[in-house]
Amino acid sequence: MSLRNKIDIVGKTHKVKWAEPNPGTDTLGTYNYALQTITLEKGMPEDLAQSTMLHEILEGLDAILKLHLPHPTLDRLEAGLYSVLKGAGIDLKKLLEVKG
Numbered sequence: 001m002s003l004r005n006k007i008d009i010v011g012k013t014h015k016v017k018w019a020e021p022n023p024g025t026d027t028l029g030t031y032n033y034a035l036q037t038i039t040l041e042k043g044m045p046e047d048l049a050q051s052t053m054l055h056e057i058l059e060g061l062d063a064i065l066k067l068h069l070p071h072p073t074l075d076r077l078e079a080g081l082y083s084v085l086k087g088a089g090i091d092l093k094k095l096l097e098v099k100g
């Protein structure tokens with residue numbers, strides 16, 4: 001398995017970049033609509049990396065679909081979706097890793 005380097009969000013291919021941890025910030029992930037990139041910090045614990053990716057995907061959906069959701073709503077959707085998907089046994093590792 002290797003770290004994913006792209007993901008499609010409603011038909012738009014986004015680059016996934018893995019950044020070195022930055023001790024100066026508590027930002028674990030960012031979404032950039034203009035560049036169509038998701039940047040995630042390397043070396044996060046697995047569960048945190050999965051929920052952070054889910055969050056950045058929600059940021060992408062919010063931007064592409066012009067939902068204009070307040071950020072705290074994205075945080076709550078992240079937590080809610082994460083718990084439902086995990087509880088249903090969905091392997092969220094696939095959001096982060098691809099075969100090969």
Ligand SMILES: [Zn+2]
Pocket residue numbers: 055059071074
């Ligand atoms: Zn966010």
